[in-house]
Amino acid sequence: MPPILSRDFYLHPPDVVAGQLLGKLLVRRYKTGQGSSTKAIRLAGRIVEVEAYFGLDDPAAHTFVGKTARNAVLFGPPGFAYVYFIYGMHFCLNISCEPEGQAGSLLLRALEPVEGLETMAQLRGLPSDAAPRLLTSGPGRLCQALDIRRETHNGIDVTSARSGLHVEDDGFVSGQIEVTPRVGISKAAERPLRFSLAGNRFVSR
DNA sequence: GGAGCGATGTCCT
DNA sequence: GGACATCGCTCCG
Helix, strand or coil: CCCECCHHHHCCCHHHHHHHHCCCEEEEEEEECCHHHCEEEEEEEEEEEEEEECCCCCCCCCCCCCCCCCCHHHHCCCCEEEEEEECCCEEEEEEECCCCCCCCEEEEEEEEEEECHHHHHHHHCCCCCCCCHHHHECHHHHHHHCCCCHHHHCCCECCCHHHCEEEECCCCCCCCEEEECCCCCCCCCCCCCEEEECCCCCCCC
8 A cells, every 4th residue: 555645745835845746646545336236445536636725824825814613623733624614515625734824825726636536426426437537637526436424524634544544655747837827816826826737638728 | 518507505804 | 686716618819
């Protein structure tokens, strides 16, 4: 089994960790089937697009207003999942970074699906032969494809194998990294904090 | 393949 | 009450 990224990996500023996270595998353990025929499978995708959010200094970040009930996870230690509900129907997944007390985070925006594509399609409400691009290209899509919800995943430790959600380094070597402005925000929209694998088809639009 | 737009719940002011 | 780190559909080229 490839090594799970440790807490130290996430200890650094978000613009640093974002680039290092590209090319790693996001892995979700998932139970499929029913009754006695249930079995555990892996839903996995390679991280191809990440946005960096700073804490109190970043007007676009959820943490800009200070610590609240919703964003409390981000003020905790690095390597924990922050899952929030947006636009009345979607979830987005972040991972906390920086030392406890500093609220940097990484927004996972797109994966290249690697394991469990049929189950991902099912979870997305698509036919099993759906185009892979439709599965995990976009922050809301990847949460739906991996069945990541606030109730089940907000606040879990992604550095522990027992969480059922973690990030692995399988030795993949990233090519060129592209850095562009972040997507879908109105404040600090010009800052180049969106990191993606150059030329990868699974990067969101 | 791109612009426009509606759906929809939660959070914070 | 308004804004929102989105998505999928329609309509148009």
